[in-house]
Amino acid sequence: MDGEINKSMFIFKNVIGKGAFGYVWRVEKKPSRFPFAVKVMSKAxxxxxxxxxxxxxxxxxxxxxxHPFIVNMNYAFQEKENLYLVSDFMVGGDLRYHLTLRQRRFSERQAQFIIACVILGLEYLHNNGILHRDVRPENILIDGKGYCKLADFGLARIWQPLNSSDTSGAPGYAAPEVLNRQNHGTEVDYFAVGIIAHELMLGKRPYPGNDRQTYKENVMKIQAELKKADTPESWNHEASDFINKCILRKPTSRLGLNGPNEVKSHVWFKDFDWQALLARKLNSPFIPSIKRKNFDRKNFILKPEEQESTLQIKMNQELLMQPSIQALFDGYKYDIDEEKRKELEREENEKKKRNKLK
Incomplete structure (x- = not known):
């Protein structure tokens, strides 16, 4: 249908990210030129x-x-070869970029603000029964005012008590219970929060390892713990205590077991104005310069082993000609404008019903 959202409604500007299935583009929607981010995923x-x-x-x-603390989807649509997921454009880039290239360590005030933003995003998800399960700096995006939002919900799941078979999380951030294929709950997300806070403080993770096996061995070897001497002079030890309680290997002892209020009530956040943060009334202590492109182009260059051969391209084209393959993606469609129209219609119908009863 002509009115349905499609690729021609967007101006594709430049690549800002790379994922397992394709690239993320900065786009502008016609005719307003309003910016969005589009994740383009190869169906093959x-x-x-x-x-x-x-x-x-x-x-x-x-x-x-x-929610204001997650990267929200605005549209989703598909063509024969690709899926398109259109979300909020975050001009500040991701936290990984700023950790590795721009500023290896953060001040305590900056770190506290970043972690607080992540906690509010997780509070919303957890209160809706959802585990994110992939909290890491690459999935924390920053807007033009320095507010952080959770992104990438590919591994997110509605919580089920028997979920030991669900693998999730990246090396460096996955909780021990996930690594050991045990049933897990919201505590896995707070374990990752502790790892990120450690990284913001010291510029490194408590458990090294870039591959899953090495990381698992380091996690299971010894319980990491920050001592008072490890805490930078410009930081309060309450921050180290917060980190230590989040990265406890035993989930039943971990901060967050009893819900997000337990995390928000930790002494590190004493006197922190959570309501003002939720209302976006606080000034962020870390605002990336929007004059610079907050991403590293080197990350978007395909390595030789990632480039598809002529044979692979032909096989993919033949694959996508099969109706049974295309049928797998039925229903991949979302239009926020259409949803708003439906909501207005529902409100109007409810209003009419109430008026009839008067």
Whole structure:
């Protein structure tokens, strides 16, 4: 249908990210030129990596979620070869970029603000029964005012008591119970929060390891703990205590076991104005310069082993000609404008019903 959201409604400007299935573009929607970010995913790659459920799950979850501390979806649509997920454009880039390239360590005030933003995003998800399960600096995006939002819901799931088979999290941030394929809950997200806070404080993670096995061995070897001597002079030891309680290997002892209020009530956040943060009334102590492109172009260059051969391209084209393959992506569609129209219609109908009863 002509009125349905499609690729021609956007001006594709430049690549700002790379994912497992394709690239993320900065785009502008016609005719307003309002900026968005579009994740373009190759259907063939999604199918070949057995990730159809992952991308469908992400779209369905995001269609039910709206919050100032998550990166919200605005549109989703598809063509024969690709899926398109259109979300809020975050001009400040991701936290990983600023950790590694721009500013290896952060001040305590900056770190506290960043972590508080993440906690509010997690509070919303957890109160809706959702585990993010992939909290890491790459999935924390920063807007033009320095507010951080959680992104990438591909591994997010509605919590189920028997979920030991669900693998999640990246090396460096995954909780021990996930690494050991045990049932897990919201505590896995707070473990990752502790790891990130450690990284913001000291410029490194408490448990090294870039591959899953090495990381797991280091996590299981010894309980990491920050001593008073480890805390930078410009930081309060309450920050170290917060980190230590988040990165406890035993989930039943970990901060956050009893919900987000337990995390928000930690002494490190004593006198912190959570309501003002939620209302976006606080001035962020870390605001990335919007005059610079807050991403590293080197990350978007395909390595030789990532480039598809002529044979692979032909096989993918033949794959996507099969109706059964295309049917796997049925329903991959979302239009926030259409949802708003439906909501207005519902409100109007409810209003008419109330007037009839008077």
């Amino acid at each position: 790659k999604v199918f070949n990596m057995r990730s159809v459920d992952t991308v469908i799950n992400e779209m369905k979850l995001l269609s039910q979620l709206k």
